[in-house]
Amino acid sequence: MTWTHKNLLGLEGLSREEITFILDTAERFHEVLDRPIPLVPVLRGKTILNMFYEPSTRTATSFAMAAKRLSADVVGFSKASSSVKKGETLLDTVRTIESMRVDGVVIRHSCPGAARFIAQRIDAFVINAGDGAHEHPTQGLLDLFAARKRLESFEGRHLVVVGDITNSRVARSAIYGFSTMGAEITVCGPATLIPPHFKKAFPNVSIETDFDRLLADADMIMMLRLQLERQGKGLFPSIREYRKLYCMTTERMKKAKPDVVVMHPGPMNRGIEIEPAVADGPNSVVLAQVRAGVAVRMAVLYILAGGELEH
């Protein structure tokens, strides 16, 4: 396999072969995590810069851990989003990065396209760790990795994504990733949380507002985090009603396939979008997703930093 991409900015545009290559490589790193010394020297001497302009615990930690497990040096900064304006500040950042001579940059930013903006201006490779409501490719990859452990193939399998579709980069990366791998996708949520242009942007994805109608047919159900700060903006009447219509409960699990795979990107609002008994139950791969996250990020760092690029 010859890898031809300098950066990982999204799952949009990646081929099935490329995604499979990343997932297969991640399997090997998953095994490394089980070793007495879970560390390999493959990226010794490389420096990875973690730039988190948005608060993040799990993704930032996961990326830092992945880089360290590969023996790379990790430097990073996080900045409260409120004080950062894009344009000039990001450009300044670019100059800073260039002068520091890092090999790779992991960036999270509230502006869609921020990762691309940086990638076009520096020599180092760039990994998008979430840019606004656009994409979060390593999340999509870890979802695929965790689901693949349960399902042999994605061909013809049905993925249902439930929640705030409008504001979710997790949903977008999942749609690109899972559809490339052959899955059929339905998004589900209150009509106010599904963007009006959605059908145009994703003609192959179905839209459904009634969660209960999808349960019997779903092979995978991805519950998105309800951003509680959005409550009171008139997008949905109340948390209580949202829970009633869209929470993954034990009652709803009874109507689903016995081997349905339940995913959640975290952090979970237990009892709002997912009941604790489901989150901790046998169908849930929530913890497997977290572990997959480190392996998948190791694979992406390794692939982007390791091989020769074809020009």
Place this chain on the structure above:
Amino acid sequence: MPERQLADAVEINRMITRIATQIIEHNKGSENLALVGIVRRGDALAKRLAAEIKRLEGRDVPVGAIDITLYRDDLQLAAEMPIVQATSIPFDVTGKIIVLVDDVLYTGRTVRAALTEILDFGRPKIIQLAVLVDRIHRELPIGADFTGRKIPASTSEIVDVFLEETDEREGIFIKKKEPEEG
């Protein structure tokens, strides 16, 4: 360039029998012994050696496999992304006599990487090295404890070991390197 056959399947089998015998003799038995093959051909050879030791000693010797891709010192020089293969050492290496197995010993860099990797799994009592072919031309101070055959080929030649398990044919072959293009 035509390739020339240096050994066939029967001869390879004799080498394996001899190496297995030497391993047992050198270690005064097969107790506490474990084999680790370097994927992919060393892995296949380690399994054959284990079968031979079982035949001679009646004891099952644990066999592991390692892929050294993540420990290579030339990743930047690789033209194509090497696919990382599975490493699986399903036993505790600490305190064991480990015999590392590979098909060809040449520069010694693969063995160097394998040693580093094994040491990340624990602290073996001893690590020994068994190879089917020793090509000399070392770039590192590394030597084989058990050798099938010494082949002092020049650096302009390629020595290939093919095994049924990995190549669907068997034998040791030598050929001239193709002249570099361009």
